[in-house]
Amino acid sequence: MISEKTITDFVYLEADLLDTMQWQAWLDLFHPEGRYWMPLEWQQQDPVLQPSLMYEDLLLMKVRIERLAGERTFSQKPKSRCHHLLQAPQIVACDPAAGIFKARTSFIYTETRGDTLERFSGWASHDLVQVGDDLKIRLKRIDLVNFDAPFGNIQLFM
């Protein structure tokens, strides 16, 4: 039975897999139709007909991850690393009967490469579905507090 704690644990695990770069295990958390979305507008509704920083399906996420390890991926020489600092997830929905599980988590994200270090603040929204005994990500949405600011490279996943 999926409880609120199951959702919270899932959110922590997901961030931990990113921080420890266990990419395959991270991808395995996604539903086959799952999406990773970083909107570019305040309270954005449409990922397709409004501009986004990222709106990726599993194919695109795999490309991004395989690229990180590529012999000729010069922007990863040296490699990037990341750190997620999460507030306790707020459970937005936990309805096993309807199959709806949603959480919203405030975060500070750090991405570093070589001597540079960049910090980002925002909210991660998890839209989860139950597949067998497990939860899978239908949508992970990242709303940065300064979504429209001009950033330098963001090479990993928030």
Place this chain on the structure above:
Amino acid sequence: MVKYGKNPRAIGGLVRDAEVHRDVYVDPEIFDLEMEHLFPNSWIYVGHASQLAKAGDFITANIGRQPVVASRHTDGSIHLFYNRCPHKGVKIASEPCGNTGKFFRCPYHAWSFKTDGSLLAIPLKKGYEGTGFTDTKANDGLSRIRNVVVYRDFIFARLSETGVGFEDYFGESLSTIDNMVDRSPEGKLAVVATPIRYMHTCNWKMLVENQTDTCHPMVAHESSAGTAIKVWQREQGDSKETPMAVQLYGPFMSPYEFYEQSGIRIWPNGHGHTGVANSIHSNYSDIEGYLGQMVAAYGEKRAHEILGEVRHNTVYFPNIMVKGAVQILRNFIPIAVDRTLVESWVYRLVGAPDKLYERALMYNRFINAPTSIVGHDDLEMYERAQEGLKTNGNQWVNLRRLYESGEEADVTAVINGTSERQMRNQFHAWAKFMTMDMVEPVEAAE
């Protein structure tokens, strides 16, 4: 230490026939001179008239490092001013865009100005009576920029009072903007969203040069486009249709031969484009209903002419690039000698199917975003160049690919698509517009 001052010979000496001195990318004094001379002497893109749909609408921008504001006046005309109150210099508009109503009101002392820039009112105006105020610049209201041209809704301005006129400056290069606008069945584009913004720690000219550099994609983007192809080949299974994403990434890996035959066209004053015969945008899937709309609007022959012109990147000197086939404009905004803000705008083809806008937005986030893997490839190269150019071992950047001695400047020509001639063309224009308002401009000195 002042190395270049206002000395056109010293500045001209940085640009040889097929080489440029590294100071054009790394010397802060050269950057200051660009802001003082090159940008004011050139026609700079300010914004799009669709961003000023109603009276009172305004947008703000920078020309070089000077803030400007464009507004739509009550009579429908578009005006451009320096963005400062004539009183104490406070910017009268601080947001990227908005609607100011019937007038601009300075937030500091409530001086107000009509949307054509003229002075409307000053509180306690009688305090200025008999002070000679009417003879000051402040009495004229917001300082206007007179050389403004709205070409098919694209707003360009030249800050210098004197210089090359708009038609002479752009000439036939405007055909790329024409093609982009004509791709709308209604002959109209609209900006309906904010641009993607991406900060680059490199000189702005590296970005401009890269737009017509056709020998880098298969090398620098092997990591991104090459991986996209590899993953798709592995994962496609029985799928017959190549997804839009793979259609957009894939052509970056086209071989040298593809770019050689696709050609480059150069125009006077530093403008030019890749993809003359065809381009990486040629083989995208047809979008249902679009051709029918175009034929209905333009007739069979003209519709095919418009859609058959699939230019790759058109550089409008000095600092924008337009992609007509995917309705994108990239604005390379200089911030400092080693810092450039890139704003990538997508235009919606008014009256065309949503799918075209979806594809343009997708292209923009795949290629032009701070989260773009193609962008990561490029920025890494620019950053390494910005660092590498500090070395003294060799102070020249080599632009000699397919150089022919006696190459004429300021001409129109179609050449092999792997030539670096468009970069040479840009630097010829660079020396010209840097020095044209100095005592002995480079052209005259030759």
